[in-house]
Amino acid sequence: MADIDATQTPTVEGVDPSIDDGDEFESKEIQLMKQRVEEMEREAKKLRELQAAAESVNGGTTAESDQGVPMETEEDKSIADGRSVFVGNVDYGATPEEIQAHFQACGTINRVTILCDKFTGHPKGFAYVEFAEAEFIDAALTMDNSLFRGRLIKVTSKRTNVPGFNRGRGRGGYRGGYRGGHRGGYGYSPYRARGRQLSTNTVSYPFSKAVMLPPPPAIPASQMEALRKGKGIMAYLQKSLPHPTKQKWLATWFARRHPDRLLPGSVLSVSLEHAPTTFSGVLLSMRRRGPDTSFTLRNVIQRTGVEMQFFVNSPHVKDIKILQRAGGGGGKEGRRQRRAKLFFLRDTPEKMTAISAGVKA
Template identity: 55%
Template sequence: MADVPSTEAPPTNVEDNTVDIADDEESKEILLMKQRVEEMEREAKKLRELQAAAEAGSEADENGTQESEEDKAASDTRSVYVGNVDYAATPEEIQVHFQACGVINRVTIICDKFTGHPKGYAYVEFAEPEHVDAAVALDNSLFRGRLIKVTAKRTNIPGYNRGRAYCLLVATAQPAAYPFSKTALTPPLPKQPISPGLRQGKGLVEYLHKTLPTPEKKALLQKFFSRRSNKQLQPGSIVTVLQDQAPTQFTGVLIAMRRRGQATSFRLRNVLQRTGVEMQFFVNSPSLKEIKLVRPPPGGRMRRAKLFYLRDAPDKMSMLAGGKK
């Protein structure tokens, strides 16, 4: 009997393939879930580490803040506020202005945080709180042609004006000369009488070497006091004088001149704690080292040759010092 081939179709693996695909999809989802769980665990671990570090840093900051606040309060008791400061002033110049008040630790000029330009005020920190009173006595004194405002620095309240940043120009204080003090009116040295021998001609050459102007003094006379000079000093000018003796530096308004050859002299006026102080300088004096013209008078020239009326007109004195006629 002959074999008859079966007409049934061979079994297919459709169901098996479907099951395999479903298993693969489930395994991929499980892997993705495991990866997400691992990422979440890593993030949680990082957060715990950051939180621990932040707590440790906050404790250290609290300790440091307490110490810094105490240091700031102590430094505020030794500091003064200086207002109406010239924008071109340097910490070194401010240091020179306050040097005679006491030892200075630091001079700080406050600047704008966007432009970096000075705001027109500064702080001066002294080594001892006792020096603050001497510095406050310089209120309304003349500095770079301006009457500055000097007051004791107040202690800043935490959180007050928060967010206002500023940049600092800081200069470490070094001993320097002082331009102005209460002892500015020093009595003149007594004149030495001419000896009988000198009247007879004995020691005349040595006497002339001591009294005749030096080449440097002749240059000052020719530059600032000759009527033919283009740089001659005019009444109303802001002038700075450097000396070998105290005050080593003095700045004031030129109120009078007296042209008398080698006896030429001029008078400067400044304001100290609303009290006018004047000094008369002799160009040929051995103690006088240098004369600097800070600023000419407003408009180039004043109407009067003698400005003694400024003694009774403090408002006009302030306007003249500020460059207003």
């Protein structure tokens, strides 16, 4: 009997308690999942109710509302292209409002489109203008070569893009056979240029009221004489401010075509109000600018070349004396001094010293 008891299977009471704990954990997870599914179903039900309420307020279903705004067909696009123009050479800083204002005189505008690069977002330099009626296209085409933001724009009719029209002929397959006839000596085939042939014909400028400038207003005859004489403070100063003696110098010595005009190479002596009170030298150059006329003298002082520029109308200039004239006389001494020779004196102090010594004597 003892052997039989030892070999009997254990009863239910001898099951390991850890197995019961695992079953309880799995049952808890299943209950949690069921709760989550029930919550999701309740949320979905609420969403359906809200959607149904919104559809009832709008007076139709979403499918019906989508059908109320039909998609644009190819025929609609072609009709819109027939009412549009292409505008090229548009300034990159232009806005649709400025383009609309430029074409506003042609007719009612529905839409202005400026194309931009899809990678950078910068404008491509052209735009499309869609009008309300196709009759406005003729008026818009007259704006070709008109000035917009400092550029002459190009206005043409917009062409309708046909899908697959410009795809080419493909690459595979038989491309043709032998063409009979003589094509040139020794199998040479002459070069045939490809592409569009450039035209040298000039196109007349189209008439457009928008680019025509009105004539300036007419000036009354009573005011023309005052305008010719000049008015304002500058005209008064130019006539009354310079000293009469200096006005005479400007009209004779420093004039362009007067017989007594001074020539480069003459020796002048200038008296000033401030130090140096007197400066003598050779006339190198003259700058004729009306009341702002000036001249440059050069001399050698203590073995150093000195150049001074004097303004004829300057209040610091008291007097100008001509010690020796250059040119204008007979013989060798009356020849006109060459400008290059005068500026060459800058590099030859010996000759300049001799001239300055003669001036002092």
